[in-house]
Structure formats: structure tokens, C-alpha cells
Amino acid sequence: MTIAEPAPDTLAAVEGHVLRNTYRDSVELMRVAAELERLPDIQRAALVMGTPANRAILEEAGLLFRAARDAGPNDLVIAAGGVSEVAVATALERARTLLTSQPTSSAPGASDLPAPRTIAEGLAEQPTSRLAMISLTITKVRMKANTSTSRRIIDALRAGVPPGLQRCR
Secondary structure (H helix, E strand, C coil), X not given: XXXXXXXXXXXXXXXXXXXXXXXXXXXXXXXXXXXXXXXXXXXXXXXXXXXXXXXXXXXXXXXXXHHHHHCCCCCEEEEEEECCHHHHHHHHHHHHXXXXXXXXXXXXXXXXXXXXXXXXXXXXXXXXXXXXXXXXXXXXXXXHCCCHHHHHHHHHHHHCCCHHHCCCC
């Protein structure tokens, strides 16, 4: 998030969107917010998860719009403030476009295929990989932490054995 100082008192328009049960990496959110703030007539922009702490930051920055007040920790909040409603609407549309576009890569061998969504898909795509990045919201972790499947996956990851290759008993 790119909020470094209190919002100016001159925000003529503030609006946003709440995307329920949507998680994005904080680096991606900061990149999108920075791009929105470079748009003409946009003075502040923030993309954050709807945690109580983040809602307090939005309020302090003058970006807490009505629907964001009820956002939960699993909800993505997109907020923009600027000199006109038209500028803010344009910024919010740009945010949605950036969030839905596929990132491009100039890496050799980069694929146009979507990223794997499971460990098994990742192993099928890169069978020699020894590292997996798993991102879950804390609610899902708490909800699933006590299942036997989750315990087997955690044990396998600790042991360095890809769960897709581990035999379930």
C-alpha cells in the first residue's frame, strides 16, 4: 500500500470496491496502488485486505468508503481518492483491469499457461522442483489445520517429500 502521509483535505471524491473472499499478494497490491496514484487527478490509492488494522489506515488516509467499513480480513478493498468522481471511477476500472490481467514474463521458456493451483499440478509441470510457495488466508489455515490430510501435507513438506508423491493411508 502506498500511504505514507495523511490524506490531503482536498479529496473531492473517494470511492472503491470490495471484492469478497479475494486474496492478492501484498507486493502486487502495492504495485497496482502505485500505478493508480500515477494517474491524472488521483491523489491517493490503496489496495489492502479488509483487516481492522487496514480499515483504520484507510480511514486515517481519508479513503474509507461506506462498503469498506464492513469488509472482512478475507476481502480485498480497492480505494481511490481524487479531484473528481470521473478520475476515481477511471482509477477503479484500471485497478480491476490490472488485477484481472495475467502477469507477463520475459523469462526463457515462460509459458502462457495459467500457474499451477495444486502441488500435483506444479509437480507435473516442474517435476524436479524442490520448493513450493503456498499462500492461504489465516481463516483457511485455522479451518483446515486439524484435518488428517493437512497434517500429512505439513509433515511431508517438513520432511522435504512432495505431498503429491506421498502415499495417503
